[in-house]
Amino acid sequence: MVLITMDEQFIIQLLSKCWSPESSSLYTEKHPAKGQCSVTALVIQDCYGGQLLKTRVGESWHFYNYINRIRYDLTAEQFDSPLEYLDLAATREEAFADTNASQYDYLSNAFQQYLRKQI
Numbered sequence: 569m570v571l572i573t574m575d576e577q578f579i580i581q582l583l584s585k586c587w588s589p590e591s592s593s594l595y596t597e598k599h600p601a602k603g604q605c606s607v608t609a610l611v612i613q614d615c616y617g618g619q620l621l622k623t624r625v626g627e628s629w630h631f632y633n634y635i636n637r638i639r640y641d642l643t644a645e646q647f648d649s650p651l652e653y654l655d656l657a658a659t660r661e662e663a664f665a666d667t668n669a670s671q672y673d674y675l676s677n678a679f680q681q682y683l684r685k686q687i
Contacts, residue, residue, distance in 0.1 A: 586678035606666035
């Protein structure tokens, strides 16, 4: 399902209801976006299209979306300071290597359910 409009604040509100230990093993109530970047970027690409991008954070890759010429990092709140974005092209396979099918299925289903309630 690809949607036309990308309202960042609306999407972040929906994601905050969906993120849980089932979508990331690093999730905490205090930091719900922690560890959610790859799975979130994949689910958002499913709904809104666009490209996946990545940037290096320490020894790991951080994934986010590029839709209609705008960068959307919907999990940026997990970091203590602003990132220096490299905006390197990423593949679904790279992002999926940072999550698993169970986490992806959970977040995808939860996000779709909350989205349906809103539209």
